[in-house]
Amino acid sequence: MLRLGLIINPWAGLGGSVALKGSDGAATVSEALARGAEKKAALRTRLALEPLTEFAPHCLWLTPSGEMGADLLQELGFRYQVLDDVTPSCPSTAEDTHKAAESLLKQDIDALVFAGGDGTARDICRIVEDRLPVLGIPAGVKIHSGVFGITPRACSEVLTHFLTGRLVDVREAEVRDLDEDGYRAQQVRAKHFGDMRVLQVGQFVQAVKQGGVESEELVLADMAADYVQSMQDDVLYLIGSGKTTQSVMVELGFTGTLLGVDAVINGELLASDLTEQQILQLLQQFPKRRALISAMGGQGHIFGRGNQQFSAEVIAQIGKAQFDVMATKTKLTSLQGRPLIVDSSDPQLDQAWRGSIEVITGFQDRVIYPVA
Structure with a gap:
């Protein structure tokens, strides 16, 4: 039986529909909610995990409580264990992601699945580095890193291969993130924050975003x-x-x-x-x-x-x-x-x-x- 970690950033992508160009930080989250934004990270995660319910007997998920994972896994009928050494804040923060990743590193899991954007990938990378295979479910506004599936459904394809014992590559990919303040000021500055080992099948995992700076x-x-x-x-x-x-x-x-x-x-x-x-x-x-x-x-x-x-x-x-x-x-x-x-x-x-x-x-x- 495979042991999989799951971390959902409930606030990922919150600022996208309300033109905030990102969701990093409590102030941005508050402004997005004030503008009427709705949380969509759980929906994006559901799109990735729902097709895997037929394999529920063959895997055990380890995850934080509430919106960071347990709520959705319970709805979908997966077997899961809540990380008893992680109590997410309300609202959850980057520190909660750090603690969850640290806890999962101790749990002897086979791979870590997370939902978010580049900020979440950066938080995961800070703790996990290259010690675990990972796969990101794209749920954020900024997704320049090479650690995400091209869509949530593409993540399903990768995880299906993984759960059914078919060949899955594990390759290093870059984690990149933008300066959100600069982004809102029309300045695109992506910085390389590290590399993680990513589950890959065919063309279901995206490349690093290219800036397109050329003589055009x-x-x-x-x-x-x-x-x-x-x-x-x-x-x-x-x-x-x-x-x-x-x-x-x-x-x-x-x-x-x-x-x-x-x-x-x-x-x-x-x-x-x-x-x-x-x-x-x-x-x-x-x-x-x-x-x-x-x-x-x-x-x-x-x-x-x-x-x-x-x-x-x-x-x-x-x-x-x-x-x-x-x-x-x-x-x-x-x-x-x-x-x-x-x-x-x-x-x-x-x-x-x-x-x-x-x-x-x-x-x-x-x-x-x-x-x-």
């Missing part, structure tokens, strides 16, 4: 000019996050929000750095709308990484046909054949995007690229 200014300018030329009157345009889409805002003459979502109509900036709820309100006001998004370099995510303002509800209301995807051919080539990824926390919606999509890659230049 002319290509970006061409794509932006092409897109602005195609923009129609009386249509609400929601411009997503990232350097690629930011080029459109520059072409329009606006500073824009590098790491947020901006709204433009008739060549005028309507609103900046929108939250999920603000986007939903605009969708009620404007029946004609389009949204522009890009792919994350090195990973390929078009939803679920740094743009949680485009929630499953927002994506569904806009509709797949009204989304435009923009990426340079260099960025697509860096994926080495891996598909673009939709990770909205709604499996049915993710499945509806499966197939292929047209990607803007230059001035009047398009490619067809697969989506998984």
Whole structure:
């Protein structure tokens, strides 16, 4: 019988839908809750663990009490033991994660599964280092590290291989995290905090996020000019996050929000750095709308990484046909054949995007690229 550790950061991803660019620190958590954010880490963890319930007799989970693991394992019917030397605070803190990881190191577990973002990975890495195989369930806003499955369901695939005795690789991967204050000020500074040994199967575990810093200014300018030329009157345009889409805002003459979502109509900036709820309100006001998004370099995510303002509800209301995807051919080539990824926390919606999509890659230049 396999012994698995589970640590859930209940606050992971809390700041995403309300445009806070992260969830680190009590002050950010309080602000996110004040803005109406809802906790989603348990949902993301459920998506990863629910398909494993058929293997419940073959594993024992060791986990902190309450929202940090025990509540969900009980709901799903898994066998589990609560770590009796860890009493999570309310709300839980990074120190609780440290204590849980320290406790699990003493429990002779086969692997540690955790749910969170880069901040959680950093907390785990600080204690575990390379002493245990790990697998991260992506539940945060910032997910640049290479220790996460590409989606919660992808984590299920890796863990299914592990639980059924099939071959699973264990490889070192980087833990990286951003300076959240700098992130909110439109400065992307990722720092390497260490390496962990990660369970890997095929292409179910993501690569380290690439910054995409290369000589692409002319290509970006061409794509932006092409897109602005195609923009129609009386249509609400929601411009997503990232350097690629930011080029459109520059072409329009606006500073824009590098790491947020901006709204433009008739060549005028309507609103900046929108939250999920603000986007939903605009969708009620404007029946004609389009949204522009890009792919994350090195990973390929078009939803679920740094743009949680485009929630499953927002994506569904806009509709797949009204989304435009923009990426340079260099960025697509860096994926080495891996598909673009939709990770909205709604499996049915993710499945509806499966197939292929047209990607803007230059001035009047398009490619067809697969989506998984």
